[in-house]
Amino acid sequence: MYKYIIHEDSVPVNNNNVIQEDTYEWALKSWSQCSRPCAGGFQYTKYGCRKKAASKMVHRGYCDVSKKPKPIRRMCNLQDCTQPQWITEDWEHCTKTCGSLGFHIRTVRCVQFLKEGTNRSVHSKYCSGEKPESRRHCNRLPCPAHWRPGAWSEVMSYSYTWSEVMIYI
Incomplete structure (x- = not known):
């Protein structure tokens, strides 16, 4: 089996073998x-x-x-070139309310400002200085304890009189 590949420009295009002028x-x-x-x-x-x-x-x-x-x-693109700079957006909500695994993210872009209030994103290599962080930990406080009911256990019997029981507050 043979396979031929012919570029489309090398194949003549015709309409019933007659191409109409103009x-x-x-x-x-x-x-x-x-x-x-x-x-x-x-x-x-x-x-x-x-x-x-x-x-x-x-x-x-x-x-x-x-x-x-x-x-x-x-x-x-006749406008002057301005030095691109890092632009950060607001932090998103934390992924956790407590514990050690929460983080939030934000968008960080290298932006060049152009004339008339317009701007465009450019490659990060054009921005000077260290890139601001785009992810960080949050809500790292310990989570509150939760009661977990367990299986019922056998009750031991005690015999007390009211005079023997003291309650401390």
């Missing part, structure tokens, strides 16, 4: 991700093949590669 066109699909997070980067256009009549994106094999537009480059 039925398909190259259209802007999206912009690439910016090359830098701040201080000016570049991004490029991404094109896809579109069927003109339905204005729907189709497989790129329908479009003529020689007519594909050259990518357009534009600048992006």
